[in-house]
Every structure is written in C-alpha cells, then in structure tokens.
Amino acid sequence: MGDRPAGARAMCVWLGTLASYRPGFINDLVLRYRTTAQVLVQPPGDIAEFARRRSRRRRTEADGATGRDASGAASDAARFAAVLAEGPEACLGRAERRPPGDLVVAWSESLYPDQLRDLGDPPLCLFARGGKDRDTVRARVSAVVDAPLVAVVGTRTPSPYGLDMARCLADGLTRAGVIVVSGLALGIDAAAQKAAVDAEVALSPATVAVLGCGADVVYPRTNAKLYARVAGSGLVLSEFAWGVPARAWRFPARNRVMAALARAVVLVEGAQRSGARITAGYGVDIGREVLCVPGEAGRRLSQAPNRLLGHGAGVCESAADVLRAIGVGGDRSSGDGAGGPAAPLPVYVLDHGGAAIRDVLAALSDASFTIDQLAVRCSLTVAKAASAVSDLEIEGLARRVEGGRYRLLRQ
C-alpha cells in the first residue's frame, strides 16, 4: 500500500466500502482530518493505521454483543480488515467488475446526487442498479438529481387504511411526474413502490429504492418480485457495497440517505420509535418538507404521524397536498383533498342502482361501514346494499378492507 494519495474515485469507493462494514467510520475520519476533501487526499497507509487503532478500541466495546449480533459483527470485522488490506485501487476494480446494469458513483464525481451533500456525513459512494446497460443506469442516477423526489415511508405492519393511502399517494405522485423514494421494506414501503411501478407512466426511473443492504441483495426475500420490477424500471441505490447483508444498524443509516434524496418526506403510519419516524427526523434536520398522513387517534401506528403534525408537519390527505408542499403542479385539483370522490359516477350505475347507490355513497363519506350497517343506515335489504357496494367497488370508488367494512377511496 503506497504512501501517496490514490485517485479520488478509488479513495471514495474504498472508504465507502470500508464504511459498509463499520458504522460511523466516515464520521471518525472527518473528525480526524476535518473535511471530507481532506480525508480523500490522505495516503491510504495513514488511513489504514488510523482504522487499526480505532478497531482496537472498538473491540472491547463489541465484546458485550451476543448471538447473531456477535457473529454479524465478527464477519463485518473480518470483511473490514480484508478491504483495508486490499487498498483503494484493488477495491475499486472489484466494485466495477459487475454486470452492465450496475454502477458505482463516487462523492467526487459530478454524477453524485448533490442533495446528499446536505448531510453532515454523506456516503462517499453510492452503489446503483437499474436497467440493463450502463447508459440507462447513468441516466437514471442523473435524473435523481434533476427530477423532484418524494420519500413515502411508514410501518412494516400497516392497517388497510395505511396501505390504501400509501398506494393512493404513490400513484398520484408518480402520475404528476414525481419520483417516489422508499426503502423497499414490507408494508407501506412496498405498497408505495408497487403503486409507483404499477402506474406505468413514462417516468425514468419509475421509483427509487434505497436499501439497508447491498444494492444487489434482496431483503426481505418476500419482496423479490417487487425488487426485480424496481431494478428493471426504477433505480436501486445503496451506500453499502455489493453483497453486504442487511443488519439492524444499516437501516437508520439508509433512512438518512432516503431523507436527503427527497424534497419531501411523507410519513404514512408508524409507531413513535420506528424507522419511519427516524427518516422523518432526518428530513427535519436537513430542512426537507415533512408531511404526515393523519392517523386515527389512540392507535399505536398513529403516534409518529400525529405527534409530528402537532410539531408543525404538513397535513397530507392526498398527493395534491404533497405537490403543493414541494411546489410542483400546485395549480390543479387543489382543495378537493377532503371532499367527496373526485370522479363522477358513471350514468349507468346511477341508472341501475339509483337512490340506493347515492345513499350508500353518502353514508360511506362519513365513515367506513359493513354491509349490515349500510343496510340499516340506508334502509335497504342486505342484498341491495351488497349490490350497491360492489358497484362502487367496480367503479373504483370504494374498497373492501379487512373486517368486512367498505371504505370510500379518495383520488
């Protein structure tokens, strides 16, 4: 390993790869050498020496860890030492020997998304995957800098309402030309990104996923199909090197990248201590718009959004609210957020069901109900009420949620 500084790109990729295995590594370096630019011009030998001194101190701390944590920490430490010994050039070479749809973007390059520099500790490199060839993935990464991005985040165990809102927001945003960013986790993340990919508008990338593991690692496995679709028509980003497995500490780190990429963070559902809340917190710290979908009072998953609303976050009831907050296409369809359904009823439905459907529609705009309850409220037979809700469902105006209730869908 030489004493002279390596190329900036190689340094970025080497240090970025090292940071994939040790939380806070870049922070330590920046504290030691004062600025990121300074870090990059240090001889690799000095940095290796610094890292070894730090690791002696850290080892005593890690002794307390047990079970999976301990084995994960041990393998991370081994990988860290190997990369450290390998040096910048070899590490860069390894990171670049990839299929054509994979790309490494360094902090020092113009392709690097500028908005990430708002972070105190921006990732030194980004590993990206999207499309089939190098040009496509390059174009998509550069689109991330120019196009408006909005992060839609929330719990992994959403309620039907949360799922609906996530879908509805992602669909609306995508159709308005806004790229949805999320973490490809279960629940809200997956629902939002699926809706964005499903919208099938000519947006490239269709959606951006920021992962807490290597950009080529599918986690959780249940999202494999969705991962493939996002990697196909969207963009998968990670600050962690290829093949790095998911571990608990990497998710909050990923959240800060997600918040920094986006112009606004929308929190759909989440407990007070949750990853989604952390993302929103990062958004506040670096001056992003933070909006929350109001939740039902008293539920655990309403804690994070409702408290943030109390602290001044924007209310988000539809995609239009988000568009207004980030100043995109705010002139149209404003003000119908909480009103009735946007689309008018097709004539033939009203002809057929007539008063029954109108009554059911009016009842559903108050709250969600089961068919039993609708039949009582609208004085219909259950058969008639069932027909009416099915007609509304066919027209995309209502939706059955768990517990046999029907809910009005807001566009």
Added chain:
Amino acid sequence: MLARVASEALSGLQGHPVWVEADVVAAAPTFNVVGLPDAAVQESRERVRAAIVNSGFEFPSRRITVNLAPADLRKEGPSFDLPIALAFLLATGQMRDGTDGRGLLAAVGELGLDGSLRPVAGALAVAQSLRARGVRGLLLPAGNAGEAALVSGLEVYPAGSLAEAARQVETGGCGAAPPADLEALLCETPPGEADFADIAGQATVKRALEVAVAGAHNVLMQGPPGAGKTMLARRLPGIMPPLMPREAVEITRIHSVAGLLPPGVPLVVRRPFRAPHHSISSPGLVGGGGTPRPGEVSLAHLGVLFLDEFPEYRLSALEGLRQPLEDGEVTISRRLQSVTYPARLMLVAAMNPCPCGFAGDGRRECSCEGYRLRQYRSRLSGPLLDRIDLRLDVPRVPPRERREAGRAESSSAVRERVVAARRRQQERFAGTGVYANAHMTTRQLRRFCQLDAEAVSRLDRAYDRLRLSARAADRVVKVARTIADLDGAEHIRAGHVAESLSFRGLQEELNG
C-alpha cells in the same frame, strides 16, 4: 358332520357373500377358524365356545374346523360369531335346519359369553346387499332390527340371544320384524334447537349462507374469534332442504358402517353436522385406515362439514379434501381393497383473519408479523380455494347493534326460499346428473347461466377493474345464478352479479 350358514362381509359399503362352514370329526379336540380371518374373527372361537355352553348346548371334545368361504376375501370384525355358532350347532346335530325349501336365511351378530347377541356395525348395508342378491331373510341381533327393517323386500328376524337365534333357524324363521315406515320416522323429527332467529345481526352473512345452501356452494368464513362463525355454521343444516327418505337411508348406511348409530336409533333423521377438531389426521378426515373406514367427509354426506381454524389443519388433510369436493365421493385404495364412500357435503370453513385473530377488528390491534400472516394464508392452496365459491367476512357485532337488530328471521322461513331455489335448479338440470349450481361444469355454466346485457357489461367491467381471474369470474357467475334462482329470475341481472361480487371476499389476499 358338515354344515353351512350364509353370512355377509362388508368392504366399505359393499357386501360380499360369505359361507360359514363347520366340520366336526372325532379326533384330538381342537377348534380352528380358517379363511383369512382377522384377529377379531380368531377371537370369536372363545366367545362362541362360552356362548354355546352358557346357552345350554354342548361343546363336544372333537376336532372342529370352521371355514369362511371364499378364502381369499378378508373377514373382519365380530359379526361372524353368530353364523359360526349356528354352523357348529348344525354340524354337531344339536339343531335342525328348518328353512328347507323356503329360501336362504343369512345371519350376522356378535355373541356375548352368556350367549346374548350384541348389535354389529353396518347392518343396514348388509341388509341392502342381501336384498339386492335376492336372499329371503336376515337373522340378526335385536338391536340391529330397526335399521335392517328399513330395507323393504327382506324379512328381518331379530334375536336377543343364541338360543332365540337357534329357535328361528329350527322354525325356518318366525316373527319377522315389521317393515319400518320411513316417511313416518322422518315426519316425527322434532325441529332442531338451533335456529337462525337466535343470532341477532350478521344479516349479510346470513344472506350469504342462504345463497350458499340454495346453490350447494362451499363457504369460507373469516372473522375474529367470538364473531359467531361456529354459531352460524351450526344452524346451516336447519335451512337445508328437508331430508328425503332415500337420503336419510344413505346417511344412516354410512353412520351404521362407521358404528356411530346410537343404540335404539334406526334412522338418522337430521342432516349431519360434523365439526372435527383441526388436529384430525388425513385418514380421519377423508377416510382410511387398514380397513378403510368412512372419514368425516363421508359422515357429513348430505350435510355440513364444518372446519374451524381452517388453515390449522394438516396440509395432507386439506389437500385430501379436493377429491371429495370435486367428485362427491371418496375412493380409498389399500393393498387388498379399494373402497368408495359417498361424500356429497357442503364444506363450511372458518378462519381467523390472521394467526392472532385481530387483523381488521378495529378494537384490538393485530400483532402478527407480515410473514406469519402470509404463512398462515398460504397454507390454503389455490386448487382447494377454487372449490370454495363464497368467501365471507364475519365481523364482530357490537352489543348495541345486536340489540338494535331485533329478532331475525327463523330458519324455517329461510328454508322455504332455499327449497324453492333448489326446485328451480332441479328442473333446469333435469337429466344432467347435476342437482345444484355449485356442481355445474364450465360447459354447463355457459349453457345455463344466461346474463342479460347489463349484467354482461357489469361483469366485464368488474373483470377489468377488480382484476378477477377467469376462475374467479366463473365463480361469480355461478353464485349469481343461485341469487337469481332465489329471486325467481330466469336470466341473471346486473344486480345479481353485483351481489355475487360482494361474496368474493378475501380472494385478493387468498391467492384465489
């Protein structure tokens, strides 16, 4: 001296003639039974010996050989005790055969050590098989006389003990039991205690169950614990059409073979409701065992099979349901025999919305991890769910709504509509072998389910907007046909299609 007595062996519901031959010679005293007997038949030697002595007959010290012919058919159970004892008495000359020239008399029955006769399983199936072969009469334990008397054209001679049985043989049969009056037995049936009127609220679910019974559709109910799924299911036999005499005999035959007919009950007069626990084995559910016995699907023949906690059943048991649901019967093949039992049942499955039971409940939050939920639901395979036409949400009804709901319709009122709808179906399907909408083939679906123009456009729109699969769309049409039948309508209208769509329920989540 040689003697022989006719008897009957059962393989499933099928009877096979068996000759019981006894040979007594002066040699070293032994008592052997040959002709593929199982353990219970081997043991009958001890019962027969004691019964003969205790009935006042003699058991001479000779070489006694009993043969059960044909020798290649497996003989099982204790029902050969009586014919063995009778053949022995004839062979030793302690009794004379009085049936000469008046046709054959067959005998079945288990002996007690004191010579008393105990009822055996499957007497009805034995009687039917004998009648079909033209046998004149059946000599059997008094406890079985009621069910055997259901078979017209066969003389039934009940006996309480070996001595009485011997007297029957000597006289060639006297004091035949009077043939049973099926209609009268069925008419005496008191109405069931469980009535739909007991359940306040749940109007939607009750309506759906009415549709299900009217078209013989299988049902899956999903709802939190305590929502009333079991209560609703228990009331289903009460809204099914009244039992026809032929159906009652069919049910009785299966229950008799399974040995489940209670003493003193000659005929099953109510549609069965079977609710096996989810720990049941696959042979227990679909039938099986070394000697294939009817499983719960056959015991529920012409009635309801209720499977609570549906996804908790063993996978092998659940997959075993597919054949009976498709064919209305179940064939169990074993090394020595293959047995077919009827299994035309209505499957009513119930499940919680998630393993903890509270997803979508509103009052409590679901605590299930996402993967647990998928695991829970993925236990139900696509082919199995395809055979379930209606999927219902059964929400918990708050006490206030229950009070407001007032008194609900009684089961008998619902039953009248069901009977009318079934009659329409029978007229429509006359000569096709199908008796209810649920059993229509795809071709019959195209032929019998005429949709009016508006219904077609509604269905097409639903197909696009709700992303129905082709199979799901067929199910919607089938159920719509039943709704139209309840409505007394010739063609399926848009309203019928729309209501049917509301019963497709959870199919998105349940990979249907």
